[in-house]
Amino acid sequence: MSSSEVLIVGAGPTGLVLALWLTRMGVPVRIIDKLAQASCTSRALAVQARTLELYRQADLSRHVIEHGHRVAALNFWARGEQAARVTFDAIGAGLTPYPFVQTFPQDEHERLLIERLAMHGVSVERRTELLGFVEEDAHARVRLRAPDGSEEECRARYVAGCDGARSPVRTAIGAGFRGGTYRQVFYVADVEAQGPAINGELHVDLDEADILAIFPLAATGHVRLVGTVRDVRAQRADSLGFADVSTRAIEHLKVEVGKVNWFSTYHVHHRVTEQFRRGCAFLLGDAAHIHSPVGGQGMNTGIGDSINLAWKLACVLRGAAPDTLLDSYEVERIGFARRLVATTDRVFSFATADGRIADMVRTRITPIVFPRLLAIEAVRLFLFKTAAQITISYRDSPLSTGAAGQVHGGDRLPWVRAAGSDNFDSLAAMRWQVHVYGSARPQLKTWCADHGVPIHEYPWAPECAAAGLARDALYLLRPDSYVGMADSTGQPDAIERYCAARSIRSLTDL
Secondary structure, eight states: OEEEEEEEEOOSHHHHHHHHHHHHTTOOEEEEESSSSOOSSOSOOEEOHHHHHHHGGGTOHHHHHHHSEEEOEEEEEETTEEEEEEEOTTTSTTTOSOOSEEEOOHHHHHHHHHHHHHHTTOOOEETOEEEEEEEETTEEEEEEEOTTSOEEEEEEEEEEEOOOTTOHHHHHHTOOEEEEEEEEEEEEEEEEEESTTOSSSEEEEOSSSSOEEEEEOSSTTEEEEEEEEOSGGGGGGGGOOHHHHHHHHHHHSOOEEEEEEEEEEEEEEEEEESOSEETTEEEOGGGTEEOOOTTSOHHHHHHHHHHHHHHHHHHHHTTSSOGGGGHHHHHHHHHHHHHHHHHHHHHHHHHTOOSHHHHHIIIIIHHHHHHHHHTSHHHHHHHHHHHHTTTOOOTTSTTOEEEETTEETTSBOOOOEETTEETTGGGGSOSOEEEEESOOOHHHHHHHHHHTOOEEEEOOOHHHHHTTOOTTOEEEEOTTSBEEEEETTOOTHHHHHHHHHTTOOOSSOO
16 A cells, blocks of 8 residues: 555645645655646636745745736726726835735646646646545545546545545545635636736726626736626526626726637635644645635635645654644634635625615725725735735744744744845745844854754844844744744743743754
């Protein structure tokens, strides 16, 4: 019977990122997918700033930026005319190396991840389906259906369900998936077009109660139309074609479509599973949470799940920490997933509300009020930070403790670029490390050298204070670049207490 450390079920972005991160940390993986090939179409486009930050660990950010499209502004249309324009430039300046919205189609995204995995000798096993598994002797005994239809049994220390909304892994562990289904039918169309809205920016039509948005792609004149229908057409979703939904785009946003490359429809749910972990099985991405595409959060959240779980699996499998470390995955990710689903549901419900008053709010009030709200710095920063996912914090996690300055254990490390240095450069290493802004105590330097923990000392600058960091404090960073511990004394015994309280035996075995 074959065996693997981690069996990953599902080869979308979530599963591929988990496989790539684990492989780079030296963990043998097996990744399967029941589809014969990767999808040549895609729904997910937006790659948020936090994902680009984390992608530096695998040298992916540069490729995504070079081959994707940077969106400079958001435009609102009402009654067939452009009603408002809001620029993204400089909103996030000083907060992240990536203060913009990036589009990069999911199919291209998956190809990039598959290519990087292949460089490490890992390939997706296609047309291979999970039939079920049982846990025995701290392992999973798994049944698979091979491409030729035969059944195979194998063993895996852990099973990662990255297998979508109808997740067989979720079914196998008996986790509920509470929520509902939107009555609207979503459609996606990849088209080549021209017109005033085909200018490389994001455009949203506020008329009526059906959403319509235009997302720019890298190639000139290529855009992605995303919309909804809720009338009698929704009852025949499977037979809808582009001709059935194109009139509104043509009339409201003045889009002249020259060619339709592909078109698809789908239903969207708003659900969160009751458990992200049960025994040796984990749920990630759409298998754990699914919501409307408002804000472009779905794929990025699944990728965040994978990077959160990957280093913890590596620590446990290398004997550096007990299995209980893995319980923090659910603690840290389920709360964020619940908030995200609730938020996107409220926004989507508002955007698709029926009635004369709702229509007036969308077409007359929003184009006037929204740009004025964004003129207020606090509002602008809040919206950018939320959409970019740089506000995600794990302060309530058992892996988080302490505070120094405004930075707490569990926070994303603030980005600081000063005096020719970028404090995110060191985060490309998938390992525990120590940051000090100012002067590190000699005993801390000695402790780090003796224990093989990298220490990075950055000159104190006004930018450090502006970011909320404390001078000469100790920040212990987890392998996913979040702050595990913040300690204002800068003494190494704080690290020893942190590790002892969590039974972490080593900060170097990854």
